[in-house]
Amino acid sequence: MATTNAFPLLLVLVLLGLHCGCLGQSEEPRLIDLTWTMEEGMNMYPTHAEYRFTIVYRGNQTGGYYLESNEIAMNEHTGTHIDAPAHFVPGAWKLDQIPLGHLTGPGVMIDVRDKIGDNTDYAVTKQDLQDWEREYGRIPEGGIIMSWGEQFFEEGPVPYLGSDQKNASLLHSPGLHPDAAQWLVDNRDVKVIGFDTISADTGDSTTYPTHKILLPNNIIIIENVGHLNEMPPTGSTVYAMPIKIGDGSGAPTRVFAIIDDRTSAAGLTTPDFILILASAIMLIVQAM
Missing domain, CATH: 3.50.30.50 (Putative cyclase)
Known part of the structure; x- marks a missing residue:
């Protein structure tokens, strides 16, 4: 009975490890x-009037610093x-x-x-x-x-x-x-x-x-x-x-x-992971 009860908990821990990147690397969005x-x-x-871009400052200034600043005109x-x-x-x-x-x-x-x-x-x-x-x-x-x-x-x-x-x-x-x-x-x-x-x-x-x-x-x-x-x-x-x-x-x-098409190391998307995790939790509840 103890082994049966422990299996769903072990499954949850493995899924969490996979999804969090503990056993693999997730991609960024x-x-x-x-x-x-x-x-x-x-x-x-x-x-419409043409877009205009005018350089006002672009270079070293007398105060000893570099500066860029521009003006734009547009619709x-x-x-x-x-x-x-x-x-x-x-x-x-x-x-x-x-x-x-x-x-x-x-x-x-x-x-x-x-x-x-x-x-x-x-x-x-x-x-x-x-x-x-x-x-x-x-x-x-x-x-x-x-x-x-x-x-x-x-x-x-x-x-x-x-x-x-x-x-x-x-x-x-x-x-x-x-x-x-x-x-x-x-x-x-x-x-x-x-x-x-x-x-x-x-x-x-x-x-x-x-x-x-x-x-x-x-x-x-x-x-x-x-x-x-x-x-x-x-x-x-x-x-x-x-x-x-x-x-x-x-x-x-x-x-x-x-x-956001990130997948876990197990190949699970976030919605898939949530569904499987919820199922595993239900197994734990039923086994208690």
């Missing part, structure tokens, strides 16, 4: 930077950036009024590269979202959706914007169909939707219906997201941390994802 570097000459919405909606609800909705959240908890959540990466093909104004559909759910499960509550169309911000204006002219009527880029936006508003609890494109609306849009559906419902938009090829469809937590501009309608934002 992976961080994925989803933000493009801001620099002069980067792609901009055609009606709020520059580089990887957030659109606050106030961008399209009078009286809605300004940038500094967005609750911090609204800017983090479980990540969802929807790959629409095959759908785009030669259609540079492809609009992600409700069917695309439902197809993703059929494969990966329901979009989680408080989710942050990222739409990956393999649109590369650093490749220059013609591949990314469809034109190198400062004329918004010549824009061509993928976006989210208004029907899909409305379906998300009506059926899912989503905090943020990000795009690896210049806009949430397709480039050929002149009325911005997707903006006008998402933002009044406090669904934050992130545009010019980068490196979505490194983000898995599920299993990440996304953080979008904008510069806190008072009275702002948007701001450059550091967006990143954390993927």
Whole structure:
């Protein structure tokens, strides 16, 4: 009887040792930077002022110390950036009024590269979202959706914007169909939707219906997201941390994802470990 009672306890101790790294080495969570570097000459919405970076100090100073300091000038909606609800909705959240908890959540990466093909104004559909759910499960509550169309911000204006002219009527880029936006508003609890494109609306849009559906419902938009090829469809937590501009309608934002796919030396993920540990504890209780 003593041997029988001791076995579950021994199992618990072994599992704890494996998971804590006593018998092996655990990996650290992976961080994925989803933000493009801001620099002069980067792609901009055609009606926005160019980003300017001016060196003020860079070198040894008369006081015997080295100093670097720079000045920047830009539109709020520059580089990887957030659109606050106030961008399209009078009286809605300004940038500094967005609750911090609204800017983090479980990540969802929807790959629409095959759908785009030669259609540079492809609009992600409700069917695309439902197809993703059929494969990966329901979009989680408080989710942050990222739409990956393999649109590369650093490749220059013609591949990314469809034109190198400062004329918004010549824009061509993928976006989210208004029907899909409305379906998300009506059926899912989503905090943020990000795009690896210049806009949430397709480039050929002149009325911005997707903006006008998402933002009044406090669904934050992130545009010019980068490196979505490194983000898995599920299993990440996304953080979008904008510069806190008072009275702002948007701001450059550091967006990143954390993927905690650590496993124990026994090859157990954290949820698996918790389940097995709970089962072992139940065995101990039953054996007493």
